[in-house]
Amino acid sequence: MSNQPYLILVVGATAVGKTDLCINLAKKFKTEIVSCDSRQFYREMNLGTAKPDLEELSQVPHHFINSLSIEEEYDVRKFEQDALFLLQELFAKYQTVIMTGGSGLFADAVVNGMDEMPEVVPEIRAGIIKEYEEKGLVFLQDEIAKNDPEYFELVDRKNPQRLMRALEIFRGTGKKFSSFRVKLKKPRPFEVIKIGLERDRQELYARIDQRMDQMIAAGLFDEADALFGKRHLNALQTVGYSEIFGYLEGKYDKEEAVRLLKRNSRRYAKRQMTWFKKDEAINWFSPEKQEEILAYIQAQIF
Secondary structure (H helix, E strand, O other), X not given: OOOOOEEEEEEEXXXXXXXXXXXXXXXXXXXXXXXXXXXXXXXXXXXXXXXXXXXXXXXXXXEOOOOEOOOOOOOHHHHHHHHHHHHHHHHOOOOEEEEEXXXXXXXXXXXXXXXOOOOOOHHHHHHHHHHHHHHOHHHHHHHHXXXXXXXXXXXXXXXXXXXXXXXXXXXXXXXXXXXXXXXXOOOOOOXXXXXXXXXXXXXXXXXXXXXXHHHHHHOHHHHHHHHHHHOOOHXXXXXXXXXXXXXXXXXXXXXXXXXXXXXXXXXXXXXXXXXXXXXXXXXXXXXXXXXXXXXXXXXXXX
Protein backbone atom coordinates (compact mmCIF):
# COMPACT_ATOMS: atom_id res chain seq x y z
CA MET A 1 0.00 0.00 0.00
CA SER A 2 1.36 3.44 -1.00
CA ASN A 3 2.07 6.02 1.70
CA GLN A 4 0.39 8.59 -0.52
CA PRO A 5 -3.40 9.00 -0.35
CA TYR A 6 -5.62 7.93 -3.24
CA LEU A 7 -8.02 9.98 -5.32
CA ILE A 8 -10.55 7.72 -7.03
CA LEU A 9 -11.77 9.60 -10.10
CA VAL A 10 -15.05 8.35 -11.60
CA VAL A 11 -15.94 9.80 -15.00
CA GLY A 12 -18.39 9.12 -17.78
CA ALA A 13 -21.18 10.66 -19.82
CA THR A 14 -24.26 12.26 -18.39
CA ALA A 15 -26.89 9.75 -17.18
CA VAL A 16 -24.46 6.80 -17.24
CA GLY A 17 -24.77 6.11 -13.49
CA LYS A 18 -21.88 7.88 -11.74
CA THR A 19 -23.86 9.08 -8.70
CA ASP A 20 -25.00 5.67 -7.52
CA LEU A 21 -21.54 4.12 -7.84
CA CYS A 22 -19.79 7.00 -6.08
CA ILE A 23 -22.15 6.99 -3.11
CA ASN A 24 -21.56 3.26 -2.69
CA LEU A 25 -17.78 3.69 -3.00
CA ALA A 26 -17.78 6.54 -0.49
CA LYS A 27 -19.69 4.40 1.99
CA LYS A 28 -17.33 1.48 1.42
CA PHE A 29 -14.20 3.60 1.97
CA LYS A 30 -15.87 5.76 4.65
CA THR A 31 -14.96 8.96 2.82
CA GLU A 32 -16.42 11.97 1.00
CA ILE A 33 -17.24 12.95 -2.58
CA VAL A 34 -15.80 15.90 -4.49
CA SER A 35 -17.79 16.95 -7.56
CA CYS A 36 -15.89 18.15 -10.63
CA ASP A 37 -19.10 18.71 -12.60
CA SER A 38 -19.00 22.38 -13.56
CA ARG A 39 -22.77 22.49 -14.16
CA GLN A 40 -23.60 21.35 -10.64
CA PHE A 41 -21.72 24.12 -8.81
CA TYR A 42 -24.64 26.54 -9.14
CA ARG A 43 -27.41 26.71 -6.55
CA GLU A 44 -30.04 28.10 -8.94
CA MET A 45 -29.60 25.32 -11.51
CA ASN A 46 -31.13 22.15 -10.13
CA LEU A 47 -33.26 20.14 -12.53
CA GLY A 48 -31.27 20.89 -15.70
CA THR A 49 -27.95 19.73 -14.26
CA ALA A 50 -29.07 16.36 -12.84
CA LYS A 51 -27.57 16.96 -9.41
CA PRO A 52 -27.80 14.21 -6.82
CA ASP A 53 -31.13 14.64 -5.04
CA LEU A 54 -31.49 15.56 -1.36
CA GLU A 55 -31.75 11.92 -0.31
CA GLU A 56 -28.54 11.06 -2.17
CA LEU A 57 -26.72 14.13 -0.83
CA SER A 58 -27.70 13.17 2.72
CA GLN A 59 -26.05 9.74 2.49
CA VAL A 60 -22.47 10.96 2.02
CA PRO A 61 -20.84 14.43 2.34
CA HIS A 62 -20.56 16.10 -1.09
CA HIS A 63 -18.41 19.10 -2.05
CA PHE A 64 -18.77 21.65 -4.88
CA ILE A 65 -22.49 21.02 -5.35
CA ASN A 66 -24.63 24.15 -4.82
CA SER A 67 -21.44 25.95 -3.84
CA LEU A 68 -21.85 29.01 -6.11
CA SER A 69 -24.43 31.44 -7.42
CA ILE A 70 -24.83 31.85 -11.18
CA GLU A 71 -23.97 35.52 -10.58
CA GLU A 72 -20.42 34.59 -9.50
CA GLU A 73 -17.58 34.40 -12.01
CA TYR A 74 -15.77 31.09 -11.76
CA ASP A 75 -13.43 29.19 -14.03
CA VAL A 76 -11.40 26.02 -14.21
CA ARG A 77 -8.23 27.63 -12.82
CA LYS A 78 -10.08 28.78 -9.71
CA PHE A 79 -11.61 25.32 -9.37
CA GLU A 80 -8.14 23.73 -9.58
CA GLN A 81 -6.98 25.88 -6.66
CA ASP A 82 -10.13 25.33 -4.60
CA ALA A 83 -10.21 21.58 -5.19
CA LEU A 84 -6.53 21.06 -4.34
CA PHE A 85 -6.99 23.03 -1.11
CA LEU A 86 -10.04 20.95 -0.20
CA LEU A 87 -8.26 17.68 -1.02
CA GLN A 88 -5.41 18.65 1.27
CA GLU A 89 -7.96 18.98 4.10
CA LEU A 90 -9.77 15.75 3.22
CA PHE A 91 -6.59 13.70 2.90
CA ALA A 92 -5.68 14.76 6.43
CA LYS A 93 -8.73 12.73 7.50
CA TYR A 94 -9.04 10.00 4.86
CA GLN A 95 -6.69 7.73 2.94
CA THR A 96 -9.09 7.74 0.00
CA VAL A 97 -11.36 10.42 -1.53
CA ILE A 98 -13.84 10.08 -4.41
CA MET A 99 -14.02 12.68 -7.19
CA THR A 100 -16.61 12.48 -9.93
CA GLY A 101 -18.21 14.44 -12.74
CA GLY A 102 -18.71 14.74 -16.45
CA SER A 103 -16.54 17.85 -16.97
CA GLY A 104 -13.31 16.46 -18.37
CA LEU A 105 -11.51 19.81 -18.32
CA PHE A 106 -12.21 20.30 -14.60
CA ALA A 107 -11.15 16.75 -13.73
CA ASP A 108 -7.93 17.16 -15.72
CA ALA A 109 -7.13 20.42 -13.93
CA VAL A 110 -7.15 18.68 -10.55
CA VAL A 111 -5.35 15.53 -11.64
CA ASN A 112 -2.80 16.96 -14.08
CA GLY A 113 -2.80 20.75 -13.71
CA MET A 114 -3.61 23.40 -16.28
CA ASP A 115 -1.57 24.14 -19.39
CA GLU A 116 0.15 27.53 -19.44
CA MET A 117 -1.47 29.78 -22.02
CA PRO A 118 0.17 32.83 -23.66
CA GLU A 119 -0.84 36.35 -22.68
CA VAL A 120 -3.04 38.11 -25.24
CA VAL A 121 -3.58 41.87 -25.41
CA PRO A 122 -6.95 42.91 -23.89
CA GLU A 123 -8.03 44.65 -27.12
CA ILE A 124 -8.32 41.28 -28.87
CA ARG A 125 -10.56 39.93 -26.11
CA ALA A 126 -12.70 43.08 -26.18
CA GLY A 127 -13.11 42.82 -29.95
CA ILE A 128 -14.21 39.20 -29.75
CA ILE A 129 -16.75 40.00 -27.02
CA LYS A 130 -18.18 42.78 -29.21
CA GLU A 131 -18.44 40.41 -32.21
CA TYR A 132 -20.14 37.79 -30.04
CA GLU A 133 -22.67 40.31 -28.76
CA GLU A 134 -23.43 41.39 -32.34
CA LYS A 135 -23.35 38.02 -34.13
CA GLY A 136 -24.18 35.46 -31.43
CA LEU A 137 -23.00 31.99 -30.47
CA VAL A 138 -23.05 30.58 -34.01
CA PHE A 139 -20.34 33.06 -35.01
CA LEU A 140 -18.03 31.72 -32.27
CA GLN A 141 -18.81 28.11 -33.18
CA ASP A 142 -18.06 28.74 -36.86
CA GLU A 143 -14.76 30.49 -36.08
CA ILE A 144 -13.50 27.65 -33.87
CA ALA A 145 -14.73 24.94 -36.25
CA LYS A 146 -12.82 26.64 -39.07
CA ASN A 147 -9.63 27.60 -37.22
CA ASP A 148 -9.26 24.86 -34.60
CA PRO A 149 -11.32 21.79 -35.55
CA GLU A 150 -9.44 19.60 -33.04
CA TYR A 151 -10.61 21.72 -30.10
CA PHE A 152 -14.08 22.11 -31.62
CA GLU A 153 -14.54 18.35 -31.37
CA LEU A 154 -14.01 18.49 -27.59
CA VAL A 155 -15.29 21.86 -26.41
CA ASP A 156 -18.72 22.50 -24.93
CA ARG A 157 -20.08 24.31 -27.97
CA LYS A 158 -22.78 26.03 -25.94
CA ASN A 159 -20.20 27.71 -23.71
CA PRO A 160 -19.28 31.11 -25.19
CA GLN A 161 -16.52 31.74 -22.64
CA ARG A 162 -14.53 28.69 -23.74
CA LEU A 163 -15.12 29.46 -27.42
CA MET A 164 -14.06 33.09 -26.96
CA ARG A 165 -10.94 32.00 -25.06
CA ALA A 166 -9.93 29.69 -27.91
CA LEU A 167 -10.57 32.38 -30.52
CA GLU A 168 -8.64 34.92 -28.42
CA ILE A 169 -5.59 32.65 -28.34
CA PHE A 170 -5.84 31.97 -32.07
CA ARG A 171 -6.10 35.63 -33.03
CA GLY A 172 -3.46 36.72 -30.54
CA THR A 173 -0.82 34.14 -31.49
CA GLY A 174 -1.81 32.81 -34.88
CA LYS A 175 -1.68 29.32 -33.37
CA LYS A 176 -4.49 26.95 -32.48
CA PHE A 177 -5.69 26.86 -28.88
CA SER A 178 -5.33 23.06 -29.04
CA SER A 179 -1.61 23.41 -29.82
CA PHE A 180 -1.02 24.88 -26.34
CA ARG A 181 -2.79 21.99 -24.64
CA VAL A 182 0.41 20.03 -24.18
CA LYS A 183 -0.80 18.27 -21.03
CA LEU A 184 2.47 18.40 -19.09
CA LYS A 185 1.45 16.63 -15.90
CA LYS A 186 2.14 18.54 -12.69
CA PRO A 187 3.17 16.57 -9.59
CA ARG A 188 0.37 15.89 -7.12
CA PRO A 189 0.64 14.68 -3.51
CA PHE A 190 -1.77 11.81 -4.18
CA GLU A 191 -2.16 8.77 -6.40
CA VAL A 192 -5.04 8.71 -8.87
CA ILE A 193 -7.16 5.70 -9.81
CA LYS A 194 -9.29 6.48 -12.85
CA ILE A 195 -12.60 4.67 -13.36
CA GLY A 196 -14.71 5.25 -16.46
CA LEU A 197 -18.33 4.17 -16.75
CA GLU A 198 -19.82 3.32 -20.12
CA ARG A 199 -22.95 1.75 -21.55
CA ASP A 200 -24.05 0.66 -24.98
CA ARG A 201 -24.72 3.88 -26.90
CA GLN A 202 -28.40 3.15 -27.57
CA GLU A 203 -28.92 2.24 -23.92
CA LEU A 204 -27.22 5.46 -22.81
CA TYR A 205 -29.27 7.56 -25.23
CA ALA A 206 -32.48 5.93 -23.98
CA ARG A 207 -31.47 6.78 -20.41
CA ILE A 208 -30.76 10.39 -21.43
CA ASP A 209 -34.19 10.69 -23.09
CA GLN A 210 -35.89 9.15 -20.06
CA ARG A 211 -34.04 11.45 -17.68
CA MET A 212 -35.03 14.47 -19.74
CA ASP A 213 -38.69 13.40 -19.61
CA GLN A 214 -38.35 13.16 -15.82
CA MET A 215 -36.72 16.59 -15.61
CA ILE A 216 -39.51 18.13 -17.66
CA ALA A 217 -42.17 16.44 -15.53
CA ALA A 218 -40.42 17.75 -12.40
CA GLY A 219 -40.63 21.34 -13.66
CA LEU A 220 -37.57 22.06 -15.83
CA PHE A 221 -39.49 24.55 -18.00
CA ASP A 222 -40.61 26.46 -14.90
CA GLU A 223 -37.04 26.51 -13.55
CA ALA A 224 -35.72 27.87 -16.85
CA ASP A 225 -38.53 30.44 -16.98
CA ALA A 226 -37.52 31.71 -13.52
CA LEU A 227 -33.93 32.11 -14.77
CA PHE A 228 -34.90 33.61 -18.15
CA GLY A 229 -33.98 37.17 -17.16
CA LYS A 230 -30.43 36.04 -16.39
CA ARG A 231 -29.93 33.91 -19.49
CA HIS A 232 -26.96 36.08 -20.54
CA LEU A 233 -24.89 34.71 -17.64
CA ASN A 234 -22.16 32.25 -18.58
CA ALA A 235 -23.41 29.57 -16.18
CA LEU A 236 -26.70 29.37 -18.08
CA GLN A 237 -25.10 28.95 -21.51
CA THR A 238 -25.50 25.21 -21.32
CA VAL A 239 -27.53 22.26 -22.51
CA GLY A 240 -30.76 21.96 -20.55
CA TYR A 241 -31.45 25.67 -20.37
CA SER A 242 -30.47 27.33 -23.66
CA GLU A 243 -32.99 25.17 -25.56
CA ILE A 244 -35.83 26.34 -23.30
CA PHE A 245 -34.68 29.96 -23.51
CA GLY A 246 -35.07 29.69 -27.30
CA TYR A 247 -38.66 28.49 -26.81
CA LEU A 248 -39.36 31.32 -24.34
CA GLU A 249 -37.98 33.80 -26.87
CA GLY A 250 -40.51 32.51 -29.38
CA LYS A 251 -38.01 30.90 -31.76
CA TYR A 252 -39.87 27.55 -31.80
CA ASP A 253 -42.65 25.68 -30.02
CA LYS A 254 -42.44 23.56 -26.88
CA GLU A 255 -42.36 20.28 -28.80
CA GLU A 256 -39.29 21.46 -30.69
CA ALA A 257 -37.68 22.61 -27.43
CA VAL A 258 -38.11 19.09 -26.00
CA ARG A 259 -36.63 17.57 -29.17
CA LEU A 260 -33.62 19.89 -28.93
CA LEU A 261 -33.17 19.17 -25.21
CA LYS A 262 -32.89 15.45 -25.91
CA ARG A 263 -30.80 15.78 -29.06
CA ASN A 264 -28.31 18.22 -27.53
CA SER A 265 -28.02 16.13 -24.36
CA ARG A 266 -27.11 13.11 -26.49
CA ARG A 267 -24.57 15.18 -28.41
CA TYR A 268 -23.12 16.45 -25.14
CA ALA A 269 -22.73 12.85 -23.94
CA LYS A 270 -20.94 11.96 -27.18
CA ARG A 271 -18.47 14.84 -26.71
CA GLN A 272 -17.89 13.78 -23.10
CA MET A 273 -16.98 10.27 -24.21
CA THR A 274 -14.72 11.60 -26.97
CA TRP A 275 -12.82 13.55 -24.32
CA PHE A 276 -12.53 10.71 -21.80
CA LYS A 277 -11.61 8.04 -24.34
CA LYS A 278 -8.43 9.97 -25.15
CA ASP A 279 -7.15 9.20 -21.64
CA GLU A 280 -5.52 5.78 -21.74
CA ALA A 281 -5.20 5.73 -17.93
CA ILE A 282 -8.97 5.40 -17.51
CA ASN A 283 -10.16 1.86 -16.77
CA TRP A 284 -13.62 1.25 -18.24
CA PHE A 285 -16.45 -0.68 -16.62
CA SER A 286 -20.20 -1.18 -16.91
CA PRO A 287 -21.96 0.70 -14.09
CA GLU A 288 -23.69 -2.58 -13.22
CA LYS A 289 -20.33 -4.19 -12.30
CA GLN A 290 -19.89 -2.46 -8.95
CA GLU A 291 -18.28 -5.45 -7.25
CA GLU A 292 -15.80 -5.73 -10.12
CA ILE A 293 -15.02 -2.01 -9.86
CA LEU A 294 -14.49 -2.26 -6.11
CA ALA A 295 -12.18 -5.25 -6.52
CA TYR A 296 -10.15 -3.38 -9.13
CA ILE A 297 -9.76 -0.34 -6.83
CA GLN A 298 -8.77 -2.47 -3.86
CA ALA A 299 -6.18 -4.28 -5.97
CA GLN A 300 -4.60 -0.91 -6.82
CA ILE A 301 -4.50 0.31 -3.24
CA PHE A 302 -3.47 -2.81 -1.34
